[in-house]
Amino acid sequence: MTTHAQRAATFLEDGPRTDWHDKSLWHVRSKRDGSIAGIPEWEALRQLGSDIKDNVLSNLDTYLEEFEQRATANGVIVHWAKDAEEHNRIVHGILARHRVDRIVKSKSMLTEECHLNQYLEEQGVEVIDTDLGERIIQMRNEPPSHIVMPAIHLKKEEIGQLFHEQLGTDEGASDPQYLTEAARQHLRAKFLAAKAGITGVNFAVAETGGIVVCTNEGNADMGVHLAPVQIHCMGIEKVIPRAEHLGVFTRLLGRSATGQPITIYTSHHHKPKPGGEMHVVIVDNGRTEQLGREDFRNSLKCIRCGACMNTCPIYRRSGGHSYDHTIPGPIGSILSPGLDLKKHGDLAFASTLCGSCSDVCPVKIDIHAQLYKWRQVVSEEGHLAKSKTIPLLGAGAVLSRGGLYNFMGKAARTALNIVPRAVVYNRFNPWGESRELPEVPKESFKEWYARTQTPEA
Template sequence: MTHAERAAEFLLDESRTDWHDASLWHVRGKRDAVVHGIPEWEALRQLGSDIKDNVLSNLDTYLEEFEARATAKGVTVHWARDAAEHNEIVHSILHRHRVERIVKSKSMLTEECHLNEYLEGRGIEVIDTDLGERIIQLRKEPPSHIVMPAIHLKKEEIGQLFHEQLGTDVGASDPQYLTEAARQHLREKFLAANAAITGVNFAVAETGGIVVCTNEGNADMGVHLAPVQIHCMGIEKIIPRAEHLGVFTRLLARSATGQPVTIYTSHHHRPKPGGEMHVVIVDNGRSEQLGREDFRNSLKCIRCGACMNTCPIYRRSGGHSYDHTIPGPIGSILSPGIDLKKHGDLAFASTLCGSCSDVCPVKIDIHDQLYKWRQLVSEAGHLPRSKTLPLAGAGAVLSRGGLYNFMGKAARVALRLAPRSLLYHKFNPWGETRELPEVPEESFKEWYARTKSGREQ
């Protein structure tokens, strides 16, 4: 299935689509309001982007510096080339400690590596503890958004789910009540877990520490109670110095949810007394992306989700329509590099309006990259005939002035005379939800000549 086909399924429920659209636009509005309170916002974005440029050009040395500092503080650092190796490393740590139950806080990397399924297949109970993540885990679904994983669900659906799985009252859908039920349910899991896994927002080369940002406090509840803590990070999460956290913590939460900062910004530098701390550094295709000059900027991403909240396509097609761990505009420039044939159509899941690039806190040129991926998809021969044929036709017409004039005239006549069934049918998906504008009497070119550049009527 293509993105367009999956989006069409999402769009079948019109009122739900409108609700989804409005929910995300509300978050975008909150982001705008809080950003306007920072007069130096644009300079801050530039600083974030420049620091990340420096990171990409020194990634190897920063990672080595991080490892040396972390190791000196009693942290064990592991390196994984791909998802399979990452999962094996995590499992081997858990196996060594005979861990049967783990709690996890949000980590898009472990989603990317399908860690949950891997561990569950080896008899380990995995509990996602972020409320949104727990909801979709109980529904056996992937997240539909990287910051708000259950943004596609209504409270009544969550109420029904909790009734079935956690024994809440039938028909209860009050968010306060449901959150309290999840709090009680997950507190038991926190107290019983033998190990905790988190993602990493930032890893600091200078200090050898990692930083995790949450609002719920779930990462900390897990990590500080369990004897073994494991933090999984992509190679691009590194930043040079602690002072740069000032830049990125100011950018992250404002861009993500419109908060001035996340409730908790936790800095881990040593294992707790008597405990173990592991950091797994994962490549999984990132070093390859680093070599693509046109696309390496995508590695600057700090996973705020602002590009999703603003995207007119994401808002009206839902995160699941992207069929990739990271949906939305940023996912659409990351995924074609992983599998061009499978994900190439995501480059077309955009109006190229550029709003994603405008809100990106580290100034990734997202819509330019989408356009560049389109060209690569076309060159690789992955465009469907429904796109190649009209494009070939348009190319023939647009490159010949005389033919263009003739076809324009012919179309103006034909569109006026043709019966509706000839224009709106199943081979014209564009017309399924749109109406053509009224056909003008003359072309712009004719009008321009007749009125002498618009000076005369």
């Protein structure tokens, strides 16, 4: 099992790509900053969004039952799934009853989380992702590296080569408009042939029983409008109380995700089309367990905007695939340990704890504080490697004793000036593999302060 640090090191081997990835994401973060600059009530809006989500998490059962009642009254068929396996069986059961062997699907992190594509393909169902970024990575047979921009790790030249090989575009062509038009023509045939359309859910309104899907390409609308069967897959945390609350979240979502005032398509679905069927599959898959963790329940407020990824200095320079989880970046690093602490516990350490993720979160999730708390859980439950626990024991002994701390500081300053470089920079010091220590000072701050402080008269 590889660690985040090892996977990140692989990504960092391509220096130009790393720099480009870093700058591209920071550009999106900058657009976010520019977009909110004209909203004087932005912080109040964030607080309101956070408060609404607090209310939802405290009354989740009530709102979910209300949503089911209203949706059922509208003619929608509502299903409940306790985990990914049950979710996949439900979706396939719907398709099987209608003899559907080909579907189109818009972006849905929940279906990625449940590995729905692989499951359906094993059952003989053709699955076509219709979001452009999702279609690109599907053609490359790899997972998304970002929840909003799934192919952000790829350059247009690589996409051009991919399209040349699989869609027959001109060799060497990399013009975005040309490539997008080629994808459009390719997907149009898939839309027309599909017998069912699947989407994710951004918001489910308990008051109306309707669901809202936000996209920038209109592909979700094409899928569900053309196909007789429409299926919407949602996590239990996506419910909100009333329709009036939508305005809060749509204002927060677009600006936080891409710097837009609102997503291009904000589509409302309340009932099946004439002669068709509308299904909503509500999924738990570990969310109830996370809700019961007092220190981590706020992570369920997430509206999947990706702002924390765009600002995170670790994510920007390590790539989304280094997280080995459906949701990468800071928010993924507090969601994934709850699913498998042994496998994903190291992600809690993939952070500088700078707090930038919490600063940009539109619903004020205390992401960096939760990362710190997960580190404590990892340590307490014995998942830290010996290479970390032993040094930490030594550091604890030194840092808890003033005299020993002063002595060790002086000893280290002396040693660093006289020992050969190989003693400090070697395989036992991963930190030094890509960093240089600053110039060693002649004295500590405490010594300097004692020497320069003028006693008060």
